[in-house]
Amino acid sequence: MSLKGKAAIVTGSTSxxxxxxxxALAAAGADVMLNGFGDADAVERQRAGLERDHGVKAVFSAxxxxxxxxxxxxxxxxxxxxxxxxxxxxxxxxxxxxxxxxFPDDRWELIQAINLSSNFYAIKxxxxxxxxxxxxxxxxxxxxxxxxASPYKVAYVAAKHGVVGLTKVVALETAQMNITCxxxxxxxxxxxxxxxxxxxxxxxxxxxxxxxxxxxxxxxQPSKRFVGIDELGALTVFLCGDxxxxxTGTSLSVDGGWTAR
Numbered sequence: 623m624s625l626k627g628k629a630a631i632v633t634g635s636t637s638x639x640x641x642x643x644x645x646a647l648a649a650a651g652a653d654v655m656l657n658g659f660g661d662a663d664a665v666e667r668q669r670a671g672l673e674r675d676h677g678v679k680a681v682f683s684a685x686x687x688x689x690x691x692x693x694x695x696x697x698x699x700x701x702x703x704x705x706x707x708x709x710x711x712x713x714x715x716x717x718x719x720x721x722x723x724x725f726p727d728d729r730w731e732l733i734q735a736i737n738l739s740s741n742f743y744a745i746k747x748x749x750x751x752x753x754x755x756x757x758x759x760x761x762x763x764x765x766x767x768x769x770x771a772s773p774y775k776v777a778y779v780a781a782k783h784g785v786v787g788l789t790k791v792v793a794l795e796t797a798q799m800n801i802t803c804x805x806x807x808x809x810x811x812x813x814x815x816x817x818x819x820x821x822x823x824x825x826x827x828x829x830x831x832x833x834x835x836x837x838x839x840x841x842x843q844p845s846k847r848f849v850g851i852d853e854l855g856a857l858t859v860f861l862c863g864d865x866x867x868x869x870t871g872t873s874l875s876v877d878g879g880w881t882a883r
Contacts, residue, residue: 623650623859623860623863623865624650624651624863625647625650625651625652625709625859625862625863626650626651626652627651628651628652628653628708628709628862629652629653629654629655629700629704629705629706629707629708629709630644630647630652630653630654630655630707630708630709630710630711630862631654631655631657631683631696631697631700631707631709631710631711631744631748632644632647632654632655632656632657632711632713633657633658633687633711633712633713633714633740633744634657634658634687634713634714634715635654635656635657635658635711635713636656636657636658636659636660636664636665636668637658637660637813637814638811638813638814638851639713639763639808639811639813639851639854640657640658640711640713640714640763641668641851642851642852642854642855643711643713643763643851643854643855643858644656644672645672645855646852646855646856646858646859647709647711647855647858647859647862648672648675648676648678648680649675649676649859650859650862651676651678652678652708652709652862653678653679653680653703653704654672654678654679654680654681655680655681655682655683655696655699655700655703655704656668656669656672656680656681656682656683657682657683657684657685657687657696657714658684658714659684665682666682669681669682679703679704681699681700681703681704683696683699683700687714687735687736687740688732688735688736688739688740690739690743693740693743693744693747694743694747696744696747697744697747697748698747701751706751706755707748707751707752708752708755708757708758708759709758709759709760709761709862710744710745710748710758710759710760710761711760711761711762711763711858712740712741712744712745712760712761712762712763712785713763714736714737714740715736715737715763715778716732716733716736716737717733717775717778717818717819718733718777718778719774719775719819719822719823719826720774720776721773721774722776725776725777729777730776730777733777733778733781734777734780734781734784737777737778737781737782737785738781738782738784738785738788741762741785741788742788745760745788745792745803748760749796749801752796752799752801753796753799753801756799756800756801757800757801758796758799758800758801758802759801759802759861759862760789760792760801760802760803760804761803761804761805761806761858761861761862762785762788762789762803762804762805762806763805763806763808763854764782764785764786764789764805764806764807764873765778765782765807765808766807766808766809766842766875766877766880766881767779767782767783768782768783768785768786768805768807768873769783769786769807769873769875769881770842770880770881772842774826782807785805786805786807786873789803789804789805789871789872789873790871793870793871793872794871796870797870797871800867801870802861802866802867802869802870803870803871804861804869804870804871804872804873804874805872805873805874806854806857806858806861806874806876807873807874807875807876807877807881808849808854808876808877809842809843809848809849809875809876809877809878809880810839810840810843810848810849811848811849811850811851811854812848813851816839816848819839820834820835820839823838823839842880842883843877843878843879843880844878844879844880844882844883845878845879846878847878849876849877849878853876854876857874857876861874
């Protein structure tokens with residue numbers, strides 16, 4: 623499937639799921655704007671590698687996804703670099719694990735800002751250009767936790783449920799404009815975010831990390847294996863192609879059977 627001639631933004635793409643999706647889009651021929659935090663030299667190696675390996679144009683934005691003005695500027699910068707934004711992948715996310723009554727207020731606000739509100743602001747900024755060209759693909763990386771809940775993840779679950787609702791509204795508003803908006807809902811993927819959760823759960827429950835993976839992290843995932851980042855990249859590429867033009871407003875579970883229960 624070719625996305626040659628298309629231009630994409632992938633938020634939170636300097637590591638983990640976002641990095642894999644950016645790689646997959648570039649491999650399909652799309653120009654890509656990376657976004658995220660991390661070591662400047664490592665980010666530059668990633669950016670240059672996309673150009674070298676796939677013959678596309680790649681740029682980087684350090685926009686903070688908790689800041690609406692920076693999100694708006696990121697989209698404007700991508701439009702200036704590529705001439706347009708055809709594809710928007712909202713992937714940036716953070717996590718904190720705590721009981722409701724102990725959940726830090728500042729972490730609640732930050733998780734809502736990065737995991738949910740950033741999607742809204744990025745879509746709002748990219749939408750006028752997509753409508754003007756009568757073509758666009760929006761992929762929001764939600765979570766199995768956008769469909770079901772788990773204890774101690776109140777902010778994350780609330781935000782990801784919000785992402786699923788946002789996806790549906792955008793899809794309805796753009797259904798006749800050749801613009802699609804879908805949510806991918808992964809189960810557990812072995813990313814730095816999940817690795818951090820493993821350590822937190824181990825400390826909180828006086829367990830080994832191996833016990834946490836087997837009895838806590840993957841307890842709800844019938845496949846008993848982590849979802850592959852390459853699987854999520856391939857699905858994103860498919861959703862961005864013309865073959866998926868009638869798929870919109872959906873929440874696609876990639877969770878080893880978790881939400882089939």
